[in-house]
Amino acid sequence: MPEKIELTVTGMTCEHCVRAVTEAISGVEGVLEAKVDLDSQLASVIGDGIDLPTVVAAITEEGYEATQTTAS
Secondary structure: OOEEEEEEEEOOOOHHHHHHHHHHHHOOOOEEEEEEEOOOOEEEEEEOOOOHHHHHHHHHHOOOEEEEOOOO
């Protein structure tokens, strides 16, 4: 069953940023879907066996910062 991870992504200012972060996340092994929202600065990642540090590293390589959101 796919898992879902939510991240807060800081540093995004435009749709180009959203596209860059989405593509970076989508390139990580195990990721099936990535949705990034500029207004909320949130990224939702769905996949199987997602390695959180690898996702964060992919976002960081694009010049943004990411932290996992706290589950409520």
